[in-house]
Amino acid sequence: MFLEIDRITKTFRLERRRNQQELRALDDISLDVAEGEFVVICGPSGCGKSTLLRLIHGLQQPDSGEVRVRGVPVREPTLDRGMVFQHHNLMPWRTVARNVELGLEALGRPKAERTMRAGEWLAKVDLEQFATYYPAQLSGGMQQRVGLARALAVDPEMLLMDEPFGALDAQTRVVLQGELERIWEADSKTVVFITHDIEEAIFLADRVIVMSARPGRIVADIPVEAPRPRGDAWRAAPAFAELKGRIWELLQQTAVKEPVT
Numbered sequence: 663m664f665l666e667i668d669r670i671t672k673t674f675r676l677e678r679r680r681n682q683q684e685l686r687a688l689d690d691i692s693l694d695v696a697e698g699e700f701v702v703i704c705g706p707s708g709c710g711k712s713t714l715l716r717l718i719h720g721l722q723q724p725d726s727g728e729v730r731v732r733g734v735p736v737r738e739p740t741l742d743r744g745m746v747f748q749h750h751n752l753m754p755w756r757t758v759a760r761n762v763e764l765g766l767e768a769l770g771r772p773k774a775e776r777t778m779r780a781g782e783w784l785a786k787v788d789l790e791q792f793a794t795y796y797p798a799q800l801s802g803g804m805q806q807r808v809g810l811a812r813a814l815a816v817d818p819e820m821l822l823m824d825e826p827f828g829a830l831d832a833q834t835r836v837v838l839q840g841e842l843e844r845i846w847e848a849d850s851k852t853v854v855f856i857t858h859d860i861e862e863a864i865f866l867a868d869r870v871i872v873m874s875a876r877p878g879r880i881v882a883d884i885p886v887e888a889p890r891p892r893g894d895a896w897r898a899a900p901a902f903a904e905l906k907g908r909i910w911e912l913l914q915q916t917a918v919k920e921p922v923t
């Protein structure tokens with residue numbers, strides 16, 4: 663199996679004056695992801711989705727269990743697992759092209775190759791004309807596309823996306839979902855994508871993983887078998903609405919009812 667998440671748990675210890683509080687974020691999570699698969703994780707706020715993604719990336723380690731890529735335990739972040747966040751983290755003082763070159767620089771690639779690869783990726787995300795702009799001169803959607811190009815320019819084998827379109831308006835979101843599907847199809851990366859948006863999950867995923875409220879557990883693993891490219895016809899299909907209802911129901915059942923004070 664390409665990516666194996668094998669019975670991981672993660673507890674955070676919070677020091678509060680003299681007493682120590684423990685907060686279990688993830689509880690016994692196991693998940694296998696095949697090479698080239700597009701897996702979307704959905705779950706209530708605070709259920710540990712970002713924590714899970716950080717464990718896959720290697721930014722944090724689980725308390726027990728293991729994350730493996732091609733059978734090798736993940737111990738630290740590498741550029742082979744590209745991260746795209748809700749807030750793009752572009753460097754404001756670098757041009758768009760030089761932001762895309764960042765990972766290639768870290769890999770020590772020569773300038774000519776960096777320029778060529780950045781140009782190719784900016785073309786793939788439709789931003790070639792903005793290569794010499796600075797991030798602040800772009801819209802939110804364009805900035806996210808630069809973030810995507812930057813992650814993909816190093817040719818990672820996996821893309822880890824933490825609500826990458828969460829801060830965008832609905833229309834831009836839909837456009838970028840279509841673009842991501844197109845890029846993913848052409849490049850066949852393995853993607854683990856986090857979202858709160860059920861429609862986004864059903865549009866993009868080969869499988870939707872539904873998590874329970876904290877401590878996060880996997881409560882459903884739902885295949886989405888619609889043919890690709892999906893487009894508006896899939897969004898309007900009865901099967902889409904049916905899946906949406908099913909996932910909504912699962913999320914309602916797993917959500918914690920906050921105590922009224």
Ligand SMILES: Nc1ncnc2c1ncn2[C@@H]1O[C@H](COP(=O)(O)OP(=O)(O)OP(=O)(O)O)[C@@H](O)[C@H]1O
Nearest residue numbers: 674675685687706707708709710711712713714876
């Ligand atoms: N470094 C940390 N130290 C302490 N607690 C943490 C830390 N990181 C996350 N947590 C806690 O772990 C739980 C899960 O957080 P996480 O960010 O993974 O959830 P999430 O599902 O991604 O949430 P959201 O959808 O709101 O972004 C939360 O209760 C959070 O407060």
